[in-house]
Amino acid sequence: MERIPPSGTLKMFDLAKKLEKEGRKIYHFEVGQPDFPTPDNVVEAGVKALRGGMTKYTPARGIPPLLDAIEGYYASRGHKIEGDSNVVVTPGAKMALFAGFLSTIDAGDDVLVLSPAWPTYRVMIRTVGAKPVDVPTKPGYELDEEVLKSKATKTVSALVINTPNNPTGGVLGKEQLRLILDLAEDRDFVVFSDEIYESLVYDGFKQTSMLDADPNMEHTLIINGLSKAYSMTGWRLGYAIGNPETIENMVRIQQNTTSCATSFVQAAGVEALTGSQDSVQKMVDEYQKRRDEITRIFCEIEGIQCVNPKGAFYVFPDFSEWGLSSMTLAELILKKTGVTSTPGSAFGEQYDHHLRFSYSLSLDDIREGLAEMRKFLATIR
Numbered sequence: 189m190e191r192i193p194p195s196g197t198l199k200m201f202d203l204a205k206k207l208e209k210e211g212r213k214i215y216h217f218e219v220g221q222p223d224f225p226t227p228d229n230v231v232e233a234g235v236k237a238l239r240g241g242m243t244k245y246t247p248a249r250g251i252p253p254l255l256d257a258i259e260g261y262y263a264s265r266g267h268k269i270e271g272d273s274n275v276v277v278t279p280g281a282k283m284a285l286f287a288g289f290l291s292t293i294d295a296g297d298d299v300l301v302l303s304p305a306w307p308t309y310r311v312m313i314r315t316v317g318a319k320p321v322d323v324p325t326k327p328g329y330e331l332d333e334e335v336l337k338s339k340a341t342k343t344v345s346a347l348v349i350n351t352p353n354n355p356t357g358g359v360l361g362k363e364q365l366r367l368i369l370d371l372a373e374d375r376d377f378v379v380f381s382d383e384i385y386e387s388l389v390y391d392g393f394k395q396t397s398m399l400d401a402d403p404n405m406e407h408t409l410i411i412n413g414l415s416k417a418y419s420m421t422g423w424r425l426g427y428a429i430g431n432p433e434t435i436e437n438m439v440r441i442q443q444n445t446t447s448c449a450t451s452f453v454q455a456a457g458v459e460a461l462t463g464s465q466d467s468v469q470k471m472v473d474e475y476q477k478r479r480d481e482i483t484r485i486f487c488e489i490e491g492i493q494c495v496n497p498k499g500a501f502y503v504f505p506d507f508s509e510w511g512l513s514s515m516t517l518a519e520l521i522l523k524k525t526g527v528t529s530t531p532g533s534a535f536g537e538q539y540d541h542h543l544r545f546s547y548s549l550s551l552d553d554i555r556e557g558l559a560e561m562r563k564f565l566a567t568i569r
């Protein structure tokens with residue numbers, strides 16, 4: 189437990205809760221989950237399975253119809269995978285990641301993390317006894333080839349990438365993924381590609397998967413899940429895609445830990461992946477409106493550097509001009525305006541001049557909250 193640091197963002201949550209109890213209006217820009225309900229057809233499929241008696245253990249790898257649905261989903265995106273050998277279904281993408289780390293990383297290994305990065309990667313890497321090493325990108329999650337090459341030494345056993353990225357919303361393009369794979373082949377490490385936000389991309393952008401670069405998954409483990417695209421965070425349903433050997437090892441871990449993802453949740457997952465995708469499109473359209481508005485407002489605020497995100501539901505503006513640590517600034521903004529954000533330091537030491545804002549809240553709240561914040565920032569600049 190000594191290797192797991194206490195959450196740096198807990199202080200903000202506690203403060204926001206306290207202010208809310210006192211009757212203050214709080215604008216929740218810190219939330220890391222969709223604010224939409226799970227689509228009705230998915231809920232109905234879960235209820236039907238539950239009422240139909242689907243309440244027992246399932247195969248550790250996942251139920252065959254869901255493995256087929258995942259195979260079909262990837263086929264529709266132009267990727268050939270085999271549901272019964274390349275896939276393991278897990279209780280959330282988090283468990284896919286953790287089982288992946290447990291089965292590929294030894295204690296003492298170095299694991300590169302393309303940063304800024306979701307804090308959970310570093311915590312999990314430490315938990316398995318390995319050492320996370322940040323590989324900073326250029327603004328907007330642009331790969332810095334020289335930095336990556338200099339950090340990818342022979343002692344590195346894995347690299348974690350996340351596209352679209354939490355917290356920047358940046359994506360890695362085809363050439364960047366190819367370059368990463370070349371390096372993985374040359375220095376013999378595994379690339380963990382967390383693609384959980386792949387459906388949440390804007391302006392008709394087509395997200396590139398690491399599978400495009402490495403279709404045989406010799407050096408790649410894809411992490412994905414239904415939490416974000418189908419607004420199913422509480423259902424806990426994720427999966428990994430990789431070569432049969434790695435996946436088999438992960439199945440063994442799952443057999444001996446969680447046993448399987450929840451049975452009727454897996455049935456709901458089949459409906460999510462094979463049923464109508466209209467509600468996903470509706471959510472994406474709404475996120476795009478919010479993304480446009482939030483970046484327009486940030487770009488207008490003097491002193492803030494803001495990159496237009498291509499995907500996910502976060503922006504990660506740079507507040508260097510205020511000269512305060514991200515925790516101090518986030519706390520000040522919360523106390524004075526009710527706007528809750530996530531301090532940049534949570535995503536890597538070098539991001540202590542950034543704040544992450546999620547746009548998983550209504551357009552009205554986005555406009556109102558940021559107007560309050562803007563007035564306040566002008567007074568302390």
Ligand SMILES: Cc1ncc(COP(=O)(O)O)c(C=O)c1O
Binds near residue numbers: 283
């Ligand atoms: C980058 C990233 N990967 C994975 C997850 C977790 O996904 P799940 O709910 O499937 O465990 C999150 C949740 O915030 C995330 O931001």
